Amino acid sequence: MNWDVAIGAVIFLALALAGATAGILLARYRLRSTVGDNPDEIQIGAWTTNKLAGSSSANALTRARIAIHGILAMHRKETIYFFAAKDDLGNALDPERDWEIKGGAFDCRWWSFTLYDEEYQLIESLSRRYSVHSDNVQLSPDGSYRIVISRGNPDTNWLASGMARRLMLTIRLYNPSQAVLDDVRSVALPSIRQLEIRQEAA
Amino acid sequence: MIILAGLLSGILLGFIAYRVSLDRVAVRLMDGAEKRLLAVRDGRLNMFRHGRAPTHTSRQVVMPSPDLVYSSCVYDLAAGDLVIAGEMPPAGYYWSLCLYAHNTDNYFVLNDRELPERRFSITVSRKARNGVIQSPTRTGIALIRMIQRRQDDLPVIQAAQQSVSCGVVKA
Numbered sequence: 001m002n003w004d005v006a007i008g009a010v011i012f013l014a015l016a017l018a019g020a021t022a023g024i025l026l027a028r029y030r031l032r033s034t035v036g037d038n039p040d041e042i043q044i045g046a047w048t049t050n051k052l053a054g055s056s057s058a059n060a061l062t063r064a065r066i067a068i069h070g071i072l073a074m075h076r077k078e079t080i081y082f083f084a085a086k087d088d089l090g091n092a093l094d095p096e097r098d099w100e101i102k103g104g105a106f107d108c109r110w111w112s113f114t115l116y117d118e119e120y121q122l123i124e125s126l127s128r129r130y131s132v133h134s135d136n137v138q139l140s141p142d143g144s145y146r147i148v149i150s151r152g153n154p155d156t157n158w159l160a161s162g163m164a165r166r167l168m169l170t171i172r173l174y175n176p177s178q179a180v181l182d183d184v185r186s187v188a189l190p191s192i193r194q195l196e197i198r199q200e201a202a
Numbered sequence: 203m204i205i206l207a208g209l210l211s212g213i214l215l216g217f218i219a220y221r222v223s224l225d226r227v228a229v230r231l232m233d234g235a236e237k238r239l240l241a242v243r244d245g246r247l248n249m250f251r252h253g254r255a256p257t258h259t260s261r262q263v264v265m266p267s268p269d270l271v272y273s274s275c276v277y278d279l280a281a282g283d284l285v286i287a288g289e290m291p292p293a294g295y296y297w298s299l300c301l302y303a304h305n306t307d308n309y310f311v312l313n314d315r316e317l318p319e320r321r322f323s324i325t326v327s328r329k330a331r332n333g334v335i336q337s338p339t340r341t342g343i344a345l346i347r348m349i350q351r352r353q354d355d356l357p358v359i360q361a362a363q364q365s366v367s368c369g370v371v372k373a
Contacts, residue, residue: 008204015205019212023219031227054308056338060224067231067306070265072345074300075308110296110349112269120264122257130257130268135351162258172267174296174349175313 030061034069034168035083038062047082047171047189069120069168080108080184082171087192093167099149101169103190109175110134113147117164125153125160132157148195228306236343238262239274248284248370250275252363255350271359273346275368279328279337286344287323288366290314291358296349301326304339325371344368
């Protein structure tokens with residue numbers, strides 16, 4: 001028995017195995033968050049969009065993440081999605097608190113805001129209205145809107161956080177204009193701030 | 203020398219393991235989505251299933267749009283080409299037909315604005331041919347989305363749903 005060869009083989013195998021394990025662990029680690037560390041993604045303030053979601057040129061991380069939190073998402077020509085799990089200051093959207101979204105209309109055929117829970121599912125609400133969109137939104141005279149996320153119903157543009165343990169906010173832009181498709185960074189995205197005073201249930 | 207070789211193969215295997223792990227997640231979840239969509243009725247392939255607008259109790263897919271009504275057809279091209287045909291709702295309703303490969307890629311999209319008339323018919327095949335859409339994988343999902351703005355829209359949407367078919371024809 002040649003001990004040099006044996007020790008060499010053991011070292012070789014150990015390093016190869018360590019590499020493979022590191023690869024698997026990195027994949028798992030990156031899939032624990034829905035966004036971040038991905039060149040396909042664009043971060044605009046609190047919002048993230050993936051410029052290659054649904055596309056055959058997407059990287060493996062994009063494909064796996066979309067499969068987890070948005071399987072059967074549409075190609076960006078059809079719909080551009082923006083996600084936010086944090087506010088403008090980087091604080092997680094805690095369902096124990098109330099949040100305010102303020103912004104203006106988008107340059108597309110139709111748009112919507114939808115809130116999802118920790119399992120990326122719709123949240124139960126008495127009103128059975130799960131989204132605020134370009135048809136049901138109440139606009140201010142200047143064309144802007146204010147949407148409130150809260151457990152109780154403030155009786156206006158409202159997204160219910162219900163019994164959710166974690167929140168994920170989504171904007172969908174259906175058939176975005178050519179200007180938006182050409183430069184997604186040109187989209188004026190709304191602000192997300194925590195409300196100091198909780199909304200009273202109506 | 204051995205250490206260098208070990209390091210290099212470790213790095214290489216690390217890249218491969220990373221990529222394979224991610225690819226497997228996408229395919230595994232697509233398998234799950236196909237199974238859940240098939241389970242809505244009797245599990246038959248190449249047939250449309252028509253849903254209602256998703257609610258908080260829906261569990262077929264993650265992040266469903268509550269304003270869209272979905273019709274899905276899980277397809278398998280083993281026996282031949284797939285013909286998807288039917289009629290869109292009248293003007294003013296957002297309508298789209300998406301095709302998804304087994305790795306989750308949305309390889310084809312058609313919407314109401316791109317169609318010259320309400321009737322449509324497309325053929326999906328494994329092989330590239332003129333006038334035919336080539337599916338990158340043998341199995342996949344065809345998904346039709348229609349917007350539902352209010353409850354009154356339902357009869358129009360359901361009529362459009364009933365008009366569509368998804369069937370295999372011999373290649």
